[in-house]
Amino acid sequence: MSWNKQRPSGMPSHRYRNVYDRVAVPLTGRSWPVRELTAAPLWVPVDLRDGNQALAEPMDPARKRRFFELLVRMGYKEIEVGYPSASQTDYDFVRLIAETDLAPEDVTVVVFTPARRDLIERTVESIRGVRNDVVIHLYTATAPTWRDVVLGLDRAGLRETITAAGRDVLALAGDLPNVRFEFSPEVFNLTEPDYVLEICDAVTGLWDAAPDRPVILNLPATVEIATPNVYADQIEYMHRNLARRESVILSVHPHNDRGTGIACAELAVLAGAQRVEGCLFGNGERTGNVDIATLALNLHAQGVDPMIDFSGIDEIRRIVEDCNRIPVHERHPYVGDLVHTAFSGTHQDAIRKGLAEHRARAAASGIPEHELAWRVPYLPVDPADLGRGYEAVIRVNSQSGKGGIAHLLETGYGVELPRRLQIDFARHVQRHTDLGGQEVTAAQLWALFHEVYAPSGPVVVAEFATASTAAGRTVEAVTGLLADAGHGVDVLSLTQQSLEAGSAAEAISFLEYRHHGRAAWAVGTGDSVPAATIAAVVAAANRQAADRVPVR
Numbered sequence: 241m242s243w244n245k246q247r248p249s250g251m252p253s254h255r256y257r258n259v260y261d262r263v264a265v266p267l268t269g270r271s272w273p274v275r276e277l278t279a280a281p282l283w284v285p286v287d288l289r290d291g292n293q294a295l296a297e298p299m300d301p302a303r304k305r306r307f308f309e310l311l312v313r314m315g316y317k318e319i320e321v322g323y324p325s326a327s328q329t330d331y332d333f334v335r336l337i338a339e340t341d342l343a344p345e346d347v348t349v350v351v352f353t354p355a356r357r358d359l360i361e362r363t364v365e366s367i368r369g370v371r372n373d374v375v376i377h378l379y380t381a382t383a384p385t386w387r388d389v390v391l392g393l394d395r396a397g398l399r400e401t402i403t404a405a406g407r408d409v410l411a412l413a414g415d416l417p418n419v420r421f422e423f424s425p426e427v428f429n430l431t432e433p434d435y436v437l438e439i440c441d442a443v444t445g446l447w448d449a450a451p452d453r454p455v456i457l458n459l460p461a462t463v464e465i466a467t468p469n470v471y472a473d474q475i476e477y478m479h480r481n482l483a484r485r486e487s488v489i490l491s492v493h494p495h496n497d498r499g500t501g502i503a504c505a506e507l508a509v510l511a512g513a514q515r516v517e518g519c520l521f522g523n524g525e526r527t528g529n530v531d532i533a534t535l536a537l538n539l540h541a542q543g544v545d546p547m548i549d550f551s552g553i554d555e556i557r558r559i560v561e562d563c564n565r566i567p568v569h570e571r572h573p574y575v576g577d578l579v580h581t582a583f584s585g586t587h588q589d590a591i592r593k594g595l596a597e598h599r600a601r602a603a604a605s606g607i608p609e610h611e612l613a614w615r616v617p618y619l620p621v622d623p624a625d626l627g628r629g630y631e632a633v634i635r636v637n638s639q640s641g642k643g644g645i646a647h648l649l650e651t652g653y654g655v656e657l658p659r660r661l662q663i664d665f666a667r668h669v670q671r672h673t674d675l676g677g678q679e680v681t682a683a684q685l686w687a688l689f690h691e692v693y694a695p696s697g698p699v700v701v702a703e704f705a706t707a708s709t710a711a712g713r714t715v716e717a718v719t720g721l722l723a724d725a726g727h728g729v730d731v732l733s734l735t736q737q738s739l740e741a742g743s744a745a746e747a748i749s750f751l752e753y754r755h756h757g758r759a760a761w762a763v764g765t766g767d768s769v770p771a772a773t774i775a776a777v778v779a780a781a782n783r784q785a786a787d788r789v790p791v792r
């Protein structure tokens with residue numbers, strides 16, 4: 241019997257070639273697989289250029305400015321601000337930087353240009369008077385298909401075009417003391433390794449790359465073509481073989497066509513890259529540029545300072561969405577609406593226990609919760625690090641269990657349901673959510689709770705002090721209290737397990753009892769239930785009781 245019943249799909253996969261048939265991948269004895277990520281590379285957001293050129297409605301001046309100010313606030317120190325020869329808006333934005341103090345002095349401004357003299361001239365014109373450090377970023381596609389189909393140049397011809405443009409850049413801006421240069425062999429990942437190395441060495445020679453005026457060599461995976469290990473090999477090959485390696489800032493610029501842009505960037509850094517270009521939340525051509533927010537927060541989540549502040553991630557997202565006019569997906573790493581939320585029962589149970597353990601460990605150690613080592617299951621980072629609360633970590637639907645339901649009542653209403661009651665109530669919730677097929681909010685759960693346990697009669701809320709409920713006396717205390725208030729009470733069950741152990745202080749959180757044949761409930765004070773919580777619960781219950789009989 242075969243376990244694998246798959247059959248040929250009939251998809252025309254034969255039309256596409258394996259990466260190894262398209263480009264030589266020269267490296268053997270690679271060292272990137274055994275390296276570790278221990279520090280953040282230099283992040284360079286290209287939202288205002290590569291991201292912008294992919295928008296149906298490119299950013300107007302106001303949106304560009306808002307985005308730029310956001311990037312500055314977050315701590316980016318090198319920002320590609322536009323393609324000044326492409327549009328008046330891009331040109332004017334660079335002029336705005338030149339003529340105002342919009343860019344703090346420690347921020348380097350990158351401007352992008354193709355290898356065409358008239359466009360280089362316009363680019364250099366745009367940066368006149370900029371006081372910040374400036375990088376002029378020159379690019380040309382170098383891969384065979386682009387040479388043959390797009391540019392109509394052979395290897396030698398393209399080399400001449402690039403070096404001619406390099407000379408133009410040098411002639412027009414080489415004497416500006418605040419200007420450095422960047423070169424991108426576009427579609428690096430499909431270019432013959434010996435050829436791209438030759439071109440890059442020619443450019444760094446021409447621009448006289450030196451440790452005090454390094455040249456940025458940016459090696460794009462313009463269109464992803466292979467598994468990330470191949471890109472890592474390509475980057476390590478360049479890292480090992482570049483002529484002026486000490487005078488080169490090795491940069492990468494992954495896109496995400498195969499959905500592996502993040503992996504490409506991470507492996508490329510292991511392979512020697514020092515600088516990463518990308519966009520916030522992965523905007524950009526086609527499937528986007530690599531997402532530099534996820535990359536940074538991946539470092540944060542493994543204990544490495546990302547060097548960028550994401551502590552207000554929802555505000556960052558709102559600005560990015562507003563500027564790009566593209567929504568961020570609910571499942572987007574770190575920032576999506578649902579990424580810190582569990583609907584499923586066992587996940588909720590683990591999160592709830594994990595959060596309780598975190599709080600207890602913080603109290604025991606004296607270390608504040610936001611400083612304490614994080615180990616809550618299913619939450620790779622503390623949502624609070626990103627400026628989020630814990631309200632959304634657990635949401636309830638038909639996939640949920642008692643733990644999640646109890647969590648919502650605890651956080652929403654301060655009610656701690658004893659285990660037996662959790663089990664019982666979860667059955668009612670399950671029926672309700674199965675029927676409706678929808679999520680239930682804490683308020684709906686609370687209403688359902690009343691419907692189930694106090695369908696018509698009075699809701700009696702009893703508040704009583706720990707002192708009166710010393711071990712072994714709880715039943716009497718409750719009964720007595722209610723009797724004083726004029727109710728005969730038959731206490732059917734005290735469900736808190738710790739009651740059995742005789743510990744009143746822990747025990748008194750919630751008691752289920754029956755009053756004159758009708759369900760009612762009582763809340764008691766104890767060390768585990770702060771007075772404020774009790775007060776809130778009592779008030780909430782009393783508000784909801786049609787015929788309320790508050791005991792105190």
Ligand SMILES: CC(=O)SCCNC(=O)CCNC(=O)[C@H](O)C(C)(C)COP(=O)(O)OP(=O)(O)OC[C@H]1O[C@@H](n2cnc3c(N)ncnc32)[C@H](O)[C@@H]1OP(=O)(O)O
Pocket residue numbers: 290293323325326327354355356379380381390391426462
């Ligand atoms: C991978 C990347 O992200 S690259 C950046 C892509 N970004 C953009 O294109 C956004 C801004 N672009 C533009 O505004 C325009 O394309 C301009 C101003 C640059 C050029 O406009 P046009 O002169 O109208 O040319 P067009 O847009 O049709 O571009 C195609 C031409 O550029 C040439 N070209 C492509 N890349 C380069 C390059 N790096 N250097 C020089 N020329 C290039 C093509 O060969 C083609 O030339 P041809 O007309 O002689 O065949």
Ligand SMILES: CC(C)C(=O)C(=O)O
Pocket residue numbers: 290379380424425426427458460461462493495
């Ligand atoms: C030219 C480079 C930097 C680029 O935008 C790309 O290859 O996607």
